[in-house]
Amino acid sequence: xxxxxxxxxxxxxxxxxxxxxxxxxxxxxxxxxxxxxxxxxxxxxxxxxxxxxxxxxxxxxxxxxxxxxxxxxxxxxxxxxxxxxxxxxxxxxxxxxxxxxxxxxxxxxxxxxxxxxxxxxxxxxxxxxxxxxxxxxxxxxxxxxxxxxxxxxxxxxxxxxxxxxxxxxxxxxxxxxxxxxxxxxxxxxxxxx
Numbered sequence: 228x229x230x231x232x233x234x235x236x237x238x239x240x241x242x243x244x245x246x247x248x249x250x251x252x253x254x255x256x257x258x259x260x261x262x263x264x265x266x267x268x269x270x271x272x273x274x275x276x277x278x279x280x281x282x283x284x285x286x287x288x289x290x291x292x293x294x295x296x297x298x299x300x301x302x303x304x305x306x307x308x309x310x311x312x313x314x315x316x317x318x319x320x321x322x323x324x325x326x327x328x329x330x331x332x333x334x335x336x337x338x339x340x341x342x343x344x345x346x347x348x349x350x351x352x353x354x355x356x357x358x359x360x361x362x363x364x365x366x367x368x369x370x371x372x373x374x375x376x377x378x379x380x381x382x383x384x385x386x387x388x389x390x391x392x393x394x395x396x397x398x399x400x401x402x403x404x405x406x407x408x409x410x411x412x413x414x415x416x417x418x419x420x
Contacts, residue, residue, distance in 0.1 A: 269295070270292075270327060271303075272289070272377070272379075276378075289307045289379055290304075290306050291336060301324055301325055305319065305322060305336065305338055306318070307364065311347050316345045318340055319342035319343075320339055320342075323393050325397060326398070334368070335365045336364055337362070338393055340362050342358065355386065361391075363383050363390075365409070366378065366419065367379070367409060377415070
């Protein structure tokens with residue numbers, strides 16, 4: 228197996244694990260204490276990031292907004308792209324859940340795929356990547372100014388890390404040590420509050 232194939236399989240394993248390689252046993256317990264200011268959480272962002280695997284740099288872009296409203300409803304949109312070894316992967320979605328750890332600048336966002344514009348397999352035609360299926364990711368707001376580095380994962384899907392639904396992902400609020408499986412945001416910004 229060549230390095231490029233190995234790197235691709237590694238990325239697929241990361242994606243299949245929902246950006247978290249930890250297998251989660253039931254019942255799921257949040258690893259952090261989540262806070263919400265007066266029952267209202269908001270997180271948004273957009274920019275570019277680069278996934279580096281096996282020496283290959285694969286550029287991606289993202290934009291999202293997620294609002295947890297006092298009435299219990301969650302609204303928002305998401306869009307994630309990645310040029311995976313030169314082939315386009317792109318998902319759009321409607322946000323259905325958000326969990327915020329404001330003290331640490333972390334947020335977990337989940338939703339439902341509304342559009343799949345991917346050309347690379349298995350993302351283009353695989354069952355878990357289709358419209359109506361769950362999708363999720365997590366972000367880090369590292370503050371403003373020099374020396375800060377916002378971060379994002381790529382998106383995860385049904386079954387990743389033992390998680391089946393977006394709500395389960397938001398409820399679990401898993402954040403691996405050392406910001407594992409996140410990539411620095413360039414030419415953009417993330418806000419978690």
